[in-house]
Amino acid sequence: MASSIVITGVNKTFPTPSGAVVALKDITLEIKAGEFVCLLGPSGCGKSTLLNAVAGFSLPEQGRITVNGQPVTQPGPDRGMVFQEYALFPWMTVAQNVGFGLEIKGLPKADIRSRVNALLKLLKLSEFGERFPRDLSGGMRQRVAIARILALDSPILLMDEPFGALDALTRRSLQDELLRIWSELGKTVLFVTHSIEESIFLADRIVVMTYRPGTIKRDIAVHLPRPRDSSAPEFNQLKRELSELVASEQARHEAAERLALTTD
């Protein structure tokens, strides 16, 4: 069911008015089938760039990304993406949004309907199928976006700070739900976040990235049993360790921003 992702020697630069920015440098990373991996780092560290490269939205200049041995050349439903901004189609109802991927696949209407209903139930959205996204709260919209991706039955879930715009309580309940779905359906998850706590709570492995150029600073396996308790001493020890790793990158990020503003 799940698929592995292999990233080998990936480089990516972006042209900017003040010269090329090296977003990713020599990234090599292997994610095993069924693994839950968090990319952690301050903004500008290239974690979303890496995710977009795996999704096939912007391909790297050098290096290789393969999914189950197949090189990534374009976006596709085998790698479902959940965006921070939800990216639901506002002109479609909740049910139509969830069923859109199946419609594209050409499934018969009755199959789409039963599949959509099952997913709405899984994500506790059953009463909202006929509503438009604008009627829903942020947390509910993100549930719809997750249902839309689950409908594709993608073996891989790519998540770009999916809970970043939500309040703390909604965020926690969606994290629980994501873990439940992940363990039930056995997906491979690549999850971008800048929240240390979120990464410890969710991940099998946490990959800490450096600020420009984006490289892998540390790759830490999390061995804590689930469900994880954020008050446990092991949790907090890991949190301290990660905070130190991220803080020095955050400091470089802030210094660079200050420099950019003063030289402007």
Next chain:
Amino acid sequence: MNEGIQRFKGVMLILGVLALWEAVGLFGWVNAKVLPPPHAVAIKWWEYLSPQQPYDADSGSRLSWLLSGELIQDAMGSLYRVLAGFVVGTLLALPIGLVMGASRAAYQLCNPLLQILRPIPPIAYIPLSILWFGLGNPPAIFLIAIGAFFPVLMNTIAGVRAVDGIFLRAARNLGASRTTIFLRVILPASTPYILTGMRIGIGTAFIVVIVAEMIAVNNGLGFRILEAREYFWSDKIIAGMLSIGLIGLAIDQAMSQLNNHLLRWHRGLEH
């Protein structure tokens, strides 16, 4: 409550203007030939609306008799031209606008020509339209089509260009083909702009029809008020103008209803 008071005030203003207007005639401040009082306009308007012949069962149904009044015939003539011209203009503008919005190359190719043609008011095409199409409906429909074409075109281009890139990424991620993205994402995402363009376009069409009728045809609301001037029927001129205003309002309301229905999903366009 508050809204009721506001509405009441609005009605009072209309009544106040009517009273002032009536007073102008009553006290002989202005010659009634030049500015007839509202009651005279109302009488004339009723005459204009009513059938000209007494009802005769042999010559047709009661409904067709009721609709045989000059005003209704004129209004139907004008509406026919507006709709025909609007449909022609919109059907030309939509595909061109969609292509220009979606393709940078098409935009860069066509935009200079468009920028030169766009500022020419439809009215300026009158001499050419008569040379090309003679008199009657064809030149009028041509002028109206030009009037509707540019607002629909410009808004369609803007609408397609304003589609948020994240929708395109989400659709590609779901495996949508280019055709599916165009039909199911770009088209609905740009409908708010397109409908705004159509609303402006039909408004322009309605302005142009009145002018076109003053020149090229011998019925319709525009023709009638110009004809009334030749006989110095100022009451009929004003009755015709008010009819034009009411029909324009009705068209705009209908468009607005259509917008609200089609854009149920859209926030910020409800009114």
